[in-house]
Amino acid sequence: MVARPTTAGALTPEALDRLRGQVRGRMYLPDDPGYDEARAVYNAMIDKRPALVLQCQDVADVIAGVAAARDTGLDLAVRGGGHNGPGLGTCEGGIVLDLAPMDGVQVDPAGARAVVEGGARWGDVDHATHAFGLACPSGIISTTGVGGLTLGGGMGHLTRTYGLTVDNLLAADVVLADGSLVTADAEHHPDLFWALRGGGGNFGVVTAFTFRLHPVGTVVGGPMLWPVERAAELLRWYRDFLPSAPEHLNGFFAFHIVPPVPPFPEELHLQRMCGVVWCWTGPAEDAEAALAPARALQPALDGVQPMPYPMLQTAFDALLPPGDQWYWRADFIGEIPDEAVELHAEHGATLPTVQSTMHLYPIDGAAHRTGRTDTAFSYRDATWAMVISGVDHDPARAAELRDWSAGYWDAIHPYSLGGAYVNMIMEEGQDRVRAGYRENYDRLLAVKHRYDPDNLFHVNQNIR
Template structure:
């Protein structure tokens, strides 16, 4: 494809950029085209590493004028592989990682290539935070645009609930600022509608007083106690205060030094959580979750907020084959427990996991329709993490994940950030009908030709 464009055309683009234009024949191409999820091995025609908004504007204009598919890469953690493309352009925001905190206004402005580690490092210098990813190497962009569920979700709401402004390059080459005062409907759509409406070059978030110390960690139980732990988890979450966010993880014990050797490689249930209130209250508040069954090891205690935010990083390395799937549900009742324990018993490999995340709190109090995020009336979400070290075993892991969420019911709503493939049905299942129709109207206004289609796509009216 680069040959059909012609050297003069490519030379003109390269000359116009402040950033880098990387082509298949360039020495750094293979590194530049790789993404976190090893399940997707694609060969873009061009990769543009953008150094600023001007580069974004030129790249969007070039993709539009040349009719090339355009993939937008923030942190590059896209599960369906949307951050790369065969024979198209990858617009890579990775060099754009500037973060600026305004402690007086309690806001932070972060460029679109920023990772959660970047944001957390700057905001914690002032004892402030916003709901971030559970893995700190995740990019803020896709995470925010799809909703954003993390350790502060019950206290502070979704990441997207805290989005108060965004700078965005639209399909027609405009550079807009979306806020409650200008392009308010676009801001509404960015709060959960995914990457459908343009390239967000910077995000402005509302911040909250959090840290620098929180009471957090994991407690591990034996796999044979899974049903007992699930039932206890249901009871313990029913009275949990907003400052407490908990996740139950049905997994396999890693060969970690903090776990007894006799359980390495065996089924375990880890209950993880963060209490972001006064650290001295954390022991009492978290204790019901740490006594659900005889514990193998209890690692809860006072830790830096940034320590909890990075705790899981090593478990999610770059290059593994990943497929995530999700389903919201209302209660950890008998039917749900049966479905979860059955999926746990048929786990395809030691890398795969079942996460039950307790929701509600501040997230649940945001009125339906106030943002584009689709599901707020469910108390829990099941996130199925299906992984394999290589391509071997990956199809089996994918089928297992689909069966695990399917067992919760065919009508269970999905979370767009944990939808493992591009699926129009799954996208529509993530939103109420009126919300989806409203998103289509925003798409019609800002991207009527569907230039931004490598995402969980909201198709414009003209493409139906």
């Protein structure tokens, strides 16, 4: 199988008329009012002009959109929340299937599961499940799309306690390249179900996900921050402390510049800091003991408090709105030797903007109880997923953001496991995609041959 050529066809008037007669969703062409808003993705560094944006209302619209791309030979991009760093929810001159109108969430509280449509965002899920004291492991920003995050793996505040998002995926409804709709689960299309759990959007359009839910209502969470001059001390403590901590304790290490807004105290505004954003999901009365070792290090800011889980999930939304410039680099990390600690401290002290950051997401605990080949997500031996993000609203700073992120990554990469979380890499070449899947790549390729032999679904971190 060879890679499908990009934008080889054309959207003729006849093809457009045929599609209009098949869909209920809104169609946007380049000359239409609202087209620029419809084509926009989260990362403003990405500025592509598709030939058509179809805002799908239902599965029938998805089937029609897939057929249009297949019949015309145009590129096909599928957009959930649009958060993808390299902008793989859009394409130049092709067709974008925007699933945003398909955002329904149905919760079965007795069965502790939820059926979530492919265009929903995690804030939609948290809103629906929190009413029943339940949650599904996801990310850390509520505006992230359910589809993209899930298909890459899914990690965030609940990973150590309840595993990755894909570890809680029970079934998926998928529109395939031939236009058929199948349900993939452990008994039906098990090879496809395996591939969807970490293999990205390579195999079809997922129109609905069925998730297992867990009892999560009020958590004890929030940030603790220390001056960046203490970064090496804090990171050495964190790397030793967290892997041995109770699995109810989640916490990602980060570098930040304190935003000059409430509730941060004025004396910390615009200060470079290092810290940990905590989430304790166990009994509230045990949180103080679990967090006592961190408090013994006397943080300059202690924002940890009881809160509804959706409140923690939305804590970064205002800081990281859509429309900013983003450049990501990422790696999986097994251990953090002292040499790497010093490099983190050096680069963390040079954050270029208030929104730029480095996060180390823990992916041990419950995530380690699934084997390396049990799902397409291979890095079950990793302890952290690192992401370095250069972010700012000003396009004039794009080169600076890229240089800082790439320089930081160049320094740390020799201490990594070699591959990265596919949801957090840019367009970095096929070797990086292979490294992200390691021994699972060949099996993913076999599933690709079976379900998408012509590589219709190639606007992604592509399994070629």
